[in-house]
Amino acid sequence: MRELSRECDFIVIGGGVAGTVAAIAAARLGAETVLVQNRPVLGGPSSSECCQNSDGAFITGAPEYVNRGAMETGILEEMRREAYFRSANGWRQHWSLVMREWAEREEKLTLLLNTEVYEVETQGNHIVSLKARTLGSETEYLLRAPLFADCSGDSFVGFSAGAEYRIGREARHEFQESLAQEQPDRKTMGSSIAFRAVDTGHKIPFKAPEWAYKIHSDDDLPYRMHNNPKQGYWWLEYGGEIDTIHDNEEIYRKLLSILFGMWDHVKNGGDHGAANYAIEWISAIPGKRESRRLMGDYILTQNDLMNHPDFPDAVACGGWPIDIHPPEGVFGKGHPGTTPPFIFPGVYPIPFRCLYSRNIDNLMMAGRNISVTHVALGSTRVMATCALCGQAVGSAGALCRKYACTPRELGENHISELQSVLYRNDQVLPWMPSMEEKIFSSAEADSDMVLRLDSPTGKLPLVPEPRNPEIYDPCDEPPADRRRGQMFPVATDRIDRISVRFQNLAGKMLSVKGYLYATRIPGVFEGEEIAERECLVPPGDNVEGIFDFDVQVAHGSVFLLLEEVPGISVLTEKRHLPGVYCKPDGCYFSDDNFCFSVEPPQHVFVPENTVNTPPRPGLSPNLWISDPAQSFPQTLTLHCAKETSCSGIELIFDTNLDKKHPFGAAPECVRDYKVEALRGGQWITAAEVSGNYQRVRRHTFTRMSASAFRLTVFATNGDPSARVYQFRICSDPS
Numbered sequence: 064m065r066e067l068s069r070e071c072d073f074i075v076i077g078g079g080v081a082g083t084v085a086a087i088a089a090a091r092l093g094a095e096t097v098l099v100q101n102r103p104v105l106g107g108p109s110s111s112e113c114c115q116n117s118d119g120a121f122i123t124g125a126p127e128y129v130n131r132g133a134m135e136t137g138i139l140e141e142m143r144r145e146a147y148f149r150s151a152n153g154w155r156q157h158w159s160l161v162m163r164e165w166a167e168r169e170e171k172l173t174l175l176l177n178t179e180v181y182e183v184e185t186q187g188n189h190i191v192s193l194k195a196r197t198l199g200s201e202t203e204y205l206l207r208a209p210l211f212a213d214c215s216g217d218s219f220v221g222f223s224a225g226a227e228y229r230i231g232r233e234a235r236h237e238f239q240e241s242l243a244q245e246q247p248d249r250k251t252m253g254s255s256i257a258f259r260a261v262d263t264g265h266k267i268p269f270k271a272p273e274w275a276y277k278i279h280s281d282d283d284l285p286y287r288m289h290n291n292p293k294q295g296y297w298w299l300e301y302g303g304e305i306d307t308i309h310d311n312e313e314i315y316r317k318l319l320s321i322l323f324g325m326w327d328h329v330k331n332g333g334d335h336g337a338a339n340y341a342i343e344w345i346s347a348i349p350g351k352r353e354s355r356r357l358m359g360d361y362i363l364t365q366n367d368l369m370n371h372p373d374f375p376d377a378v379a380c381g382g383w384p385i386d387i388h389p390p391e392g393v394f395g396k397g398h399p400g401t402t403p404p405f406i407f408p409g410v411y412p413i414p415f416r417c418l419y420s421r422n423i424d425n426l427m428m429a430g431r432n433i434s435v436t437h438v439a440l441g442s443t444r445v446m447a448t449c450a451l452c453g454q455a456v457g458s459a460g461a462l463c464r465k466y467a468c469t470p471r472e473l474g475e476n477h478i479s480e481l482q483s484v485l486y487r488n489d490q491v492l493p494w495m496p497s498m499e500e501k502i503f504s505s506a507e508a509d510s511d512m513v514l515r516l517d518s519p520t521g522k523l524p525l526v527p528e529p530r531n532p533e534i535y536d537p538c539d540e541p542p543a544d545r546r547r548g549q550m551f552p553v554a555t556d557r558i559d560r561i562s563v564r565f566q567n568l569a570g571k572m573l574s575v576k577g578y579l580y581a582t583r584i585p586g587v588f589e590g591e592e593i594a595e596r597e598c599l600v601p602p603g604d605n606v607e608g609i610f611d612f613d614v615q616v617a618h619g620s621v622f623l624l625l626e627e628v629p630g631i632s633v634l635t636e637k638r639h640l641p642g643v644y645c646k647p648d649g650c651y652f653s654d655d656n657f658c659f660s661v662e663p664p665q666h667v668f669v670p671e672n673t674v675n676t677p678p679r680p681g682l683s684p685n686l687w688i689s690d691p692a693q694s695f696p697q698t699l700t701l702h703c704a705k706e707t708s709c710s711g712i713e714l715i716f717d718t719n720l721d722k723k724h725p726f727g728a729a730p731e732c733v734r735d736y737k738v739e740a741l742r743g744g745q746w747i748t749a750a751e752v753s754g755n756y757q758r759v760r761r762h763t764f765t766r767m768s769a770s771a772f773r774l775t776v777f778a779t780n781g782d783p784s785a786r787v788y789q790f791r792i793c794s795d796p797s
Contacts, residue, residue, distance in 0.1 A: 077100065672788075
C-alpha cells in the first residue's frame, strides 16, 4: 500500500455540488485546497451516476416556481451555462464532467476521486488530520490542514470529530414551527432511485423479476403521476423510517424492488403510455435527501424562511418551497411531497452562522447538512441552494487563511469582507445593494428599450378556465385571486395612462376595471392600491384599452390587476424582460407578458444601470437593454470620472435569472462583442470575443490608463437587443 501525506490550507470532504463549488471558490482565492470525493464522479445526486434531476436542468433551486430574478449566480452559473451549451451540441448527461473540468483547471486545487475518509484525528475541539484511502490505486493519504469543510451530506467527518448534530424531526414546540411534528422522532425524508426509459418505436414486453414489489392498481400510487415514463419518477422514495446512513444498501435494494414493481404496473397494469418504452438506465446509488445535520451557532427554522429576518451575516439564499417528503415514501397514502397547497417562502437569507460547527472550531459545512431544522431542510436541501452555501464556505476558507482565524472569528470580525468577496465573484444575493466603486461619471448608448410590448404571441382569458381534474397537479394550486396581472418597473414620478391590447369576441363594447398597486417584493403581487380606473374595450382581435390613471407613483415597481370579464382576453408577448412579470395562475411562471405600453414612456433599461446598480433585477431591472427595433451593432460607452489605471475588465451579461432554459445558450446573452479603451484620444482594442454564452466574462491585459471604455455588441444568442448588467474595470481582476 502506497502511503502519501499532504498538507494544504483547506480540505473539502464531499464532491457534490456544494463541495465542488466550495473547493473551486477557495482555490480561486489563493488557498491550497484538496477536494476528497468518495465517488468516481462529481455532482452528488446530480451526477451522471445518480441523475436525480430528470428535466435536463441538472439541479434545482430558488426560481423553479414563483420566485422571479432569483437564479443562483457565481461559480454554479458558470458550470451550468457550460453544461447547457454542451447539451445543445451533442453532449448528454455530462454534467459531472463539466464539474470535473472546472475543478481540475484550478492550479491550487487537488482533486482526489474514489477516495474515502475513514479516520479523523482531533485534539480537543480541533480537527488535526484525516486518513483516506483511494479505491483501485492502493494508496492511503494522511491529509493535514488548519481548516476543513464537511460537504459530504452524511457528515462523517463532523460526526467523527464530535461535532454536535441532529437527525430526524423536531417537536413543534421547540421552534414554534407549524409544519413540525407534535413529538420529535428520528424519521427523515427518504432516498430516491432514478431511471431513464427510451421509446423503441414498437411494442416491447416486460416481465418483472420475482423480487419486484407488487403494485395492484393506480390506487396503490395515490397522487403519484406516472403517465410519462421517459424521465423517471422522483417519488420512487423509501428509507425515511429506517437509517438512511447505515441502511443505505438495504434502501437501495428495496428501491430496485419498488422500481421494477412500478415498471411492471406501468407496462402491464393498464394503458400508461409506456407500451413502446424500455428502461435503458438506472441510477447506481440512491439519491439521499436527509441524514445528519451539523449544528452551528444558529439553527435556521421554518419561521426564518417565512419571515426573512435581516441577518447581518447573510451569505447565501434559498427559495425552494418547504417541501418535506413523508418518511413513508412510496408506501405513504398522502402526497409524496409536502401536502398541498405548497408553502412558498419567497427568497430568504441564510446566515454564515449556519455554515460552521458550533463546537468544532475549524469545521465548516455546506449542503444538506447545514444547521437547519428538519422543516427548514425541506427547502434548503436543494442543490442550487447548497451550491451558494458552498461558495460562501469556500470563500470563507480563503479568508480564514488570510487572517489566520476560525470561521466564528471570521463571522464576528470580517463578515462584510466575506460578503464583498462573494459579490465580486458574482454570488450576488437578491437583496444585496451595489458594491461597485464609483469609477464612471456617465454612461451612454446608441439606444435603450422603452418599456413597450406590442407583438402578440398568445393570450390569456380574463376569466381563467377551471382546472381539469383529470390532469390535476396538486403542486399547482391556483391562487385565491385569479385576476390577470402585470408587474413592471417605472422610471417617472407619475403614470398618466396604461394601454393594454385585448381580444374582445363579445361583438360589443365591454368595460374592464384596472387596479394599480405599488410593489413591495419583485414578482409578488401584493401591495398598496394606488388607483382604480375603467377602460372601454371595443370588439376585435387586437384592440386597445386605455386606463387613464393620472396618478403620482414612486420610482420602483408597480403592478396592474384586471377585472375578470367574460369574453375578453389580454394579449401577451413572450419575451424575458427583468422586472417585467406577468402574474402566474399557480406556482409556475413563464416569460409571457401583457402587450402594453405606459405614458409617459418608461426608460427603465438605460445605460446608467450598468454602473450604479447590482447585477441582478430587483424592484428595478438594473441592466441596459438596447432598442430591439435598432439593428446591431449597439454600443455602450462609459466615461471615467478621472483617468483610470487598470489591467482588467469584467462584463456581466443577461442569462435570464428568472427561469432555466437548459438546452443551449440563453438567447438574451451577448454572443459577439468588442471592448475598447480610450487612451490618449484613441480607441484601443482591449478584448474581442465571438461565441460567448457565459454570464460573466473577465479579460486581463497589460496595465494601461484610460479615460473611457466602449463595449460594442455585434450579436446575441437570439434576442433582438444587447443586454448588459454591469461593466467593471479593475486593477487586480483576480
